[in-house]
Amino acid sequence: MPQTAGTLDSQQKTTSRRPAGTLYRGNTGMWSWVLHRITGVAIFFFLLVHILDTALVRLSPEAYNAVISQYQTPIMGLGEVALVGAIVFHAFNGLRIILIDFWNAKYQRVLFYVVIGLWVVTMLGFVPRHLINVFSH
């Protein structure tokens, strides 16, 4: 369908304005939702593997130690940083969703930046200590 410059203009106008009545279309509302889904899926698949590897304690100490030592390599150490990063984001953004649902949705954008801020602070507390544990052993 051919579009004249005029209709394109009004199209741009409507999308550039904040859409009324939706929290989840465009900008922070949408990206926090996308990140919540991606981190959720990643954590779910890690959880499946993590229960299986922990179940090895029932088999023998040797079997468990052989598998858990794989978690102590430098590459997996970096993977654990990503995992904890995903968990911390999912946790804080989950609290943000609860506040949007039960408290007040008009603060969703501010709350997104609070989530990012708390995520940075938590990761600053975790990452250096974890990397020292991984790389000094």
Next chain:
Amino acid sequence: MTSTIEAPRSPYTRSAKKRGLNWEKWGWIYMRVSGVVLIVLIFGHLFVNLMVGEGVSALNFAFVAGKLASPFWQTWDVLMLWLALIHGGNGMRTLVNDYATSRISRGILKGAILLSVVALIVLGTLVVYTFDACPAGSPADLLPALCSTL
């Protein structure tokens, strides 16, 4: 092919047949309640296993067996297991409902999710409650300290 498209923003009506227990509502509530509890359980789990002492490099059978020998950590881990798997399984179900387009693929994917969640809950619970921290015939240096005092 003709198909009827409902008027946008028409209110959601529940048929008289479906009245009764609203599973979607309780699922929605479950995600929020379990989420809050899981933050406490998982942050505690990560702190004790990755932050205290030498963190991930100190993890081995002796460490885990020492924890799982106490009823406190047994309860902690089993609660975490059930709450997290059902929370994750329900989240994955939401994604399948959103992105799987055919009825058959939705059925297969949700069946696979249900199967893995049930299997892992059974496996994990059995492991925690049938676990022996001091298995006979294992070298003493691999076992937790509590085994030598028995």
